[in-house]
Amino acid sequence: MTDQTLIILGASGDLTARLLLPGLGALLSAGHVPGLTLIGAAIDDWDHEHWRQRVHEAFGVPGAKAAAESAGQDTPVTDSAPAASDVADRARWVRTDVTHSDDLRRLLDDAEAHGPVVIFFALPPAVTAKACEALLDVDLPPGTRLVLEKPFGTGSASAAELNALLSRLVPEERVHRVDHFLGKSTVLNILGLRFANRIFEPVLDSTHVASVEIVFDENLALEGRAGYYDKAGALADMIQSHLLQILALLTMEAPFTLAAAEFRDRKADVLRATRLWGEPATSSLRARYTAGDLDGRKLPDYADEPGVDPSRGTETLAEIVLAVDTWRWAGVPFRLRSGKAVGDSRKEAVITFKRPPRVPDGLHGCDQPDRLRIGFGPDHLAIDFNINGPGDPFELDAVTLEADFGQGDLPPYGEVLRGVFQDDPTLSVRADTAEQCWRIVEPVIEAWRSGAVPLHGYPAGSSGPTLPLPS
Numbered sequence: 001m002t003d004q005t006l007i008i009l010g011a012s013g014d015l016t017a018r019l020l021l022p023g024l025g026a027l028l029s030a031g032h033v034p035g036l037t038l039i040g041a042a043i044d045d046w047d048h049e050h051w052r053q054r055v056h057e058a059f060g061v062p063g064a065k066a067a068a069e070s071a072g073q074d075t076p077v078t079d080s081a082p083a084a085s086d087v088a089d090r091a092r093w094v095r096t097d098v099t100h101s102d103d104l105r106r107l108l109d110d111a112e113a114h115g116p117v118v119i120f121f122a123l124p125p126a127v128t129a130k131a132c133e134a135l136l137d138v139d140l141p142p143g144t145r146l147v148l149e150k151p152f153g154t155g156s157a158s159a160a161e162l163n164a165l166l167s168r169l170v171p172e173e174r175v176h177r178v179d180h181f182l183g184k185s186t187v188l189n190i191l192g193l194r195f196a197n198r199i200f201e202p203v204l205d206s207t208h209v210a211s212v213e214i215v216f217d218e219n220l221a222l223e224g225r226a227g228y229y230d231k232a233g234a235l236a237d238m239i240q241s242h243l244l245q246i247l248a249l250l251t252m253e254a255p256f257t258l259a260a261a262e263f264r265d266r267k268a269d270v271l272r273a274t275r276l277w278g279e280p281a282t283s284s285l286r287a288r289y290t291a292g293d294l295d296g297r298k299l300p301d302y303a304d305e306p307g308v309d310p311s312r313g314t315e316t317l318a319e320i321v322l323a324v325d326t327w328r329w330a331g332v333p334f335r336l337r338s339g340k341a342v343g344d345s346r347k348e349a350v351i352t353f354k355r356p357p358r359v360p361d362g363l364h365g366c367d368q369p370d371r372l373r374i375g376f377g378p379d380h381l382a383i384d385f386n387i388n389g390p391g392d393p394f395e396l397d398a399v400t401l402e403a404d405f406g407q408g409d410l411p412p413y414g415e416v417l418r419g420v421f422q423d424d425p426t427l428s429v430r431a432d433t434a435e436q437c438w439r440i441v442e443p444v445i446e447a448w449r450s451g452a453v454p455l456h457g458y459p460a461g462s463s464g465p466t467l468p469l470p471s
């Protein structure tokens with residue numbers, strides 16, 4: 001791989017410190033991207049030394065590991081290896097107002113000497129759009145790649161506008177819309193599980209599957225992130241982005257190869273066919289936590305958390321039921337759900353199978369449906385089914401076959417960045433897919449905004465409300 005330069009715009013921010021630099025550190029420590037030059041840019045009047053110290057800390061210290069873990073990033077940050085240390089030692093800081101073309105031009109002139117450039121927008125979303133506009137007046141070095149964070153727009157129209165703007169800067173293959181769930185080893189394992197085995201794929205369809213749940217309930221609360229979260233909420237923060245990506249991997253048809261174009265085409269196919277199951281009033285639920293005990297901690301009402309504007313009515317738990325109108329999946333309800341401050345932390349996709357057409361008379365005692373459960377942290381696979389257990393040979397017992405699989409070598413941000421540096425957009429979200437993901441949740445956003453769906457409360461530490469699945 002040739003020498004490359006990573007420019008982080010917004011390098012003094014939270015994302016950079018907690019997720020991006022630890023992921024980059026792990027990637028460098030594993031021997032990827034030799035010869036990287038790292039440039040941090042923001043308005044802050046830092047100097048090279050201050051930035052280098054921050055980079056070293058994020059690459060190596062236990063605090064970075066703890067922060068990554070508390071943010072739900074489930075792969076550890078390793079001690080800074082020499083390759084990472086070297087990048088940190090050479091890192092440079094360029095004070096930049098990213099909304100000014102002159103500043104950006106100066107920044108890029110500085111960077112160009114060190115090989116192809118990757119620009120990571122770790123900026124507030126509104127500033128990202130302004131930075132893209134300012135970049136229109138700058139000659140980008142050939143081969144420049146742009147990396148954007150969620151939320152990508154605020155709806156399908158604004159996502160389309162941002163896509164149009166980006167297309168004036170670089171070709172689509174060089175735009176990486178990050179969804180770090182696509183860098184999680186368990187999420188990627190869905191592909192191996194489905195397409196490299198004979199036993200699962202033939203039963204993954206509406207003939208055999210009764211319902212599918214994709215759940216990301218966490219016992220973390222706001223953890224000081226009100227500034228970001230109160231403007232996003234559970235629907236946009238988790239469902240519109242990460243959980244729809246998981247749905248796409250669970251429901252897509254097998255691509256011929258995992259080349260970026262085919263893989264992303266297959267994902268786009270199913271997302272185009274995905275819609276809300278029924279009316280928002282019956283197919284969506286929103287709630288926010290009230291005061292309660294969570295793992296021995298006393299949490300205040302969400303509305304009383306520092307930095308929250310209660311008038312926004314932000315939900316901390318969202319659930320929607322979707323239909324995937326393809327030949328394979330038509331008629332199977334998909335429940336997507338994510339909540340914060342939920343007592344029972346559950347991060348898994350659960351495929352529930354229909355009961356057998358007939359259980360012979362005389363076999364009795366257990367009628368749980370078969371289930372395939374894919375855990376997203378800890379990484380886990382389980383199959384629940386019925387057997388003739390010990391004792392009465394005709395009495396059925398429920399059993400579970402389980403497998404833990406180790407983490408990938410890299411944390412999710414490291415995995416996603418590896419694709420960026422290799423100029424491989426496979427794990428990035430394509431322009432049309434970003435718009436489709438908004439299109440799917442837009443009826444819910446509109447109904448919630450108009451008050452057509454009530455905002456429920458649930459005590460922190462409880463399991464929170466849920467929707468009945470359509471039968």
Ligand code: NDP
Binds near residue numbers: 041
């Ligand atoms: P922060 O507010 O913590 O950081 C934003 C950064 O942008 C700061 O360094 C800020 O500098 C800088 N900035 C703002 N305006 C300008 C400007 N005109 N010129 C140069 N720099 C500027 O945000 P986060 O790091 O939390 O989030 C960044 C992006 O990542 C957002 O899009 C967010 O949605 C996304 N994201 C964040 C996650 C997280 O856990 N934090 C998780 C997933 C996505 P200054 O401080 O000086 O204003």
